[in-house]
């Protein structure tokens with residue numbers, strides 16, 4: 001069977017999405033890398049497979065694979081895309097689906113945007129996770145002149161560095177070493193943020209398993225939580241990424257809401273050699 005896929009993106013963070021609810025699909029790491037390859041495959045930052053739900057009352061189980069083949073538990077931009085697909089399919093204004101980090105809920109936002117409740121921000125060292133006990137508000141981590149990040153998990157690890165000018169950070173030079181820093185036993189996503197006002201943050205990202213991306217939804221959530229923990233912004237702020245802007249709100253109940261656009265670029269079919277099976 002030549003599996004159909006949807007090519008989607010959230011602010012340029014792009015995905016290959018396969019609906020495997022009728023025929024579950026568990027790609028190998030090699031298949032993921034082949035599909036994600038931007039020359040010989042379809043090309044994407046993350047490969048998303050929607051499998052049958054495990055938890056009653058939700059519409060599917062979203063599995064998330066980085067371009068390097070690693071499977072991870074959170075992807076904010078893809079969560080908006082999957083939420084949108086499920087709402088469109090049901091003709092509904094709300095959709096619940098699950099990930100390895102828990103059940104997420106998507107609702108329709110203003111002007112065609114989608115809001116996802118990304119669940120709680122995790123702040124304890126062992127929830128990030130870190131290699132050992134540490135103050136997650138300012139880690140003893142340094143590389144390339146950047147030091148003292150805030151660690152936050154949205155179901156995936158983030159190290160948020162506050163800098164004077166996020167545009168000037170040599171991401172490709174410093175990203176890999178920080179992604180693989182010994183403080184992070186499961187590696188980490190790396191964000192560099194400049195607070196522009198109490199409600200606006202400029203952020204650029206080096207993603208674990210994908211490198212520089214145009215946007216990172218869970219990273220935007222982590223960045224806003226980090227800024228609020230440092231007393232730098234209000235509890236609702238816009239995060240301006242290379243690909244556009246996400247609105248993030250850290251609720252008093254600890255959950256983080258993320259609002260932003262989704263886009264469906266095209267639909268295609270995977271050849272047998274590319275995991276189409």
Ligand SMILES: N[C@H](CCC[C@H](N)C(=O)O)C(=O)O
Pocket residue numbers: 013045046066072073074075076077078156157189207208209210213215216217218219
């Ligand atoms: N690279 C991330 C997964 C994708 C996150 C990002 N694309 C998002 O929108 O949250 C990780 O390894 O945890």
